[in-house]
Amino acid sequence: MTPVTPAIGRRFSLDRTWPFFLDILVFAGVLAVFYGVLTIARYWLGQAIPATEISRSPWSLPKYAFFSLVRMAIAYFLSLLFAVTYGRIAAYNKTLQPFMVAILDILQSIPVLSFLPGVMLAMVSLFPSRQVGIELGSIVLIFTGQVWNMAFSFYSSLKSIPRELSEASSIYRFGNWQRFFQLELPYGAIGLIWNSIVSVAGGWFFLMACEMFVLGKRDFRLPGLGSYLQTAAGNGDTSAMLWGLFAMIGVIMLIDQLIWRPLITWSGKFKFEQVESTHVPTSPLLHILRNSNAIKALREKTIEPLGERIDLYFARRAPKPSQPKTTPVWLKAIGILLATVAIAGIGYQVFRAFALLRGVPGADFKRMLEGAGATFLRVNVSLLLASAWTIPVGVAIGFNPRLARILQPVTQIAASVPATALFPVLLLAIVRLGGGLGVGSIALMLLGTQWYILFNVIAGASAIPSDLKEVANLFHFSRADRWRIVILPGIFPYLVTGLVTASGGAWNASIVAEYFHFKDSVMSTVGLGAQISAATDAGRFDTLLMATIVMATLVVCTNRLVWRPLYRLAETKYRLET
């Protein structure tokens, strides 16, 4: 923050006035937030308007962006709360652990749209006459797309807490509260933040699907960026489409600068390392927050004393640790009772589900299997195409630090654009070229998933130790040998990670890529994703359930049969140990 001019007097005055400007900035921010809360409250408590007329004027964009942001933020905080609670229970309850992990595995493979009818109808019937019901439905939909990987991340962080650290908190009698805030949350923070970034990016990806959809005879349209983009595309309004795209990219980049970068910088203190690392990321905003007088006063006068009071309250209330931890009989009895009720309930629901599925005609089932085959092919072709360009480019970037410095920011911006927002533009091009959605959807999947592979290949290539490369030079390896012996095995673990994520993403993307509302008509192609979307549109719950089961089974099976063995190979044979 030091000014360039050498004049000492001016620097002093700046030093004094700068925090004052910061304070004004902070106060303005508080005021804006306050007004925003009021607006949202008024809108939510108003009459239910399931299908708002979406204006295509660029001037409505700020309002729409705000509404979308609030939705995303609430969904994200719900996800965070859920992830932490779920992860904690799964990590500490030995009886529930295997079930809870398996549930995560399966829920992760169910596409967002399959949750749609259930969630939407439940929420709307909960608040029949208020806008809040429809809004909550949309929020829960975004939540279902974000929460699973965060829960998994927190769970595995808890499982990997070093034993002595955990013993230290026991021997020094940390209560649950102190253990959570001084051990568990800090230890899991970095994993949670990175997964949050991935999750929120996923939220943007499905925003269009979550804000505007048809459910049987009912048309749901919520004011937001996603519905704006979809309306613009539906009307073939290119300029509105571009405006929407710009707005979305702008919002995403702002969030990146204002939230994720400061968070990543700040989370550096939670790194579990014994020595300080040399490369420390920086964030201007975090600097502002750390240097503002108002924030400092708030922290010292309010937050810290309050935190202290809360901490002490919980410490004094915490039950003294008793030596033999036995569960009281009545608690066990309640547990058994609950388990029995849950099993009975699940049994009944499964029975009902099968009864529903019996209604699916055999021809439909046959079509579904064909669709699954088509989508399976598309997913794998898109993975192959993505690998074909990302592996050489990623290796080139990873091997060449100068190239990396230039290209990394560009690719990061490119990757941050949610592919769904580009779909309409791409579709227009495909239609104009006379191509169909059969091939076009591959391009759409590619657009959404190639980045996972690219970033992992770059990371893998830059992690190959330079002495291995030197050996290759020393012995004059041919180009083919270099790839076969050094590069491919070196990036293998990273490549597998990238491919796993990309494959999951591609399956999920199929539901938006294979079926598209376009100028009052529907473009679609043969595929499982198209069938799920169509079933939602038509309110055909039996078909939707069937197709979801087929997709979830396919994804879980591929994970178990293909990716997990490859992962193990990556962790044993191709691990570069330092």
Next chain:
Amino acid sequence: MRESIIEARALEKFYGEPGSNPIQVIAPTDLSVYAGEILAVLGPSGSGKSTLLRMLTGLSAPSAGEVLWHGKPVTGQSPNVSIVFQSFALFPWLTVLENVEAPLKARGLGEIPRRKRSLKILETVGLDGFEAAYPKELSGGMKQRVGFARALVVEPEVLFMDEPFSALDVLTAENLRTETLELWANKSLPTRAIYLVTHNIEEAVLLADRVIVLGKNPGRIRTDFQVGLPQPRDRKSAGFLQLVDHIYKVLTQPDASPQFVPEAEAAPLPPGAPRAKYPMLPHARPGGISGMLEILSDRSGHDDIYHLADDLSFEIDDVLPIVEAASMLGFVHVSEGDVELTPAGREYVEADIGPRKELFAHAAMKRVLLIRQIKRALESKSNHMLPDEFFHDTLDEHFSEQETIQQLDTAINWGRYAGLFDYDSASRKFYIADEEPETVPA
């Protein structure tokens, strides 16, 4: 009579389901910690030093027996103890001061008394001025000082130390030892007894008023004696050296159980019958064994283990497994802390690389049950290949899960060196080496 703070009665630890054959980690053990003493607990790896400490501090529940605290069973209230950990176990996201304050915060102490006590103890351990630093900015020795401060700030009745100096370099460790002793001698440490777990014999003799030596398989007390030497102690004095030598002798005395089981493999025993001990492979690498034999041969074939370890600046945990392995293979003979090369050992040392491997293979097949079992099992299969789970299941009955993995790791090392069999880590299969493993579906 001395006042005992902690008393363990028939304390026992075993793993396994009730009904099945449990794996005994610690045999029923009686032990007391008295006020005013530094008690050092020594033992080779696998003797359950850590497990014992965790049961005494209440971190882990005993399988049988009880821990008494001032004569009363420990229930409800956990005893006022602290642990200094080998890995320091500091919270990297808290400053030095916050780390030290954390235990007091857990006890509900208000901000002002908490800060006062923490600053005082930081001064005692020589850390004043470092309050705002984060652990990662400190050297290893400084980190362990924070560990000490955090342990002492709650004024524990017994201070437990779990190999507190073994992650530090030699000089730093020596410095901290001396300082600890000084603080203890002039009564600046707010604790009434110290329980020190170590695998360093000299450290035990240097610091302790009383030494307990544990044996392994299962863990039990081999000997328990007072160290009569006055403080400060001189490492070169005759009394000191005598004690060190005595402990070495206790540690290297062969256990009563037979070392090797005859060729005929043991038939399954009727339930309830006492099982024969499964001989445990010492975790030594063939290269280490050869090196030790070479040194021994240079010294005209026999030496004192203590000298051997001292010259190599090895600690017992490093040197004992090597000696045990060589003895298991019949290359050396151990008695009363002395090692002597046998004729077979001499033949091995004088041979070239190729013949050496054959001698090793021969000795291993003849004398090491696990190696023989693996080889026989592989030979009996038509494709000469078996998954490691097969052997896991055999060993699981005798060892803990972690030990089973280590046993197999060592067996793989020996089998590979001897050319008896090989192991493919990707498919987790053992196979006989002259054939390539069939490509296993990934």
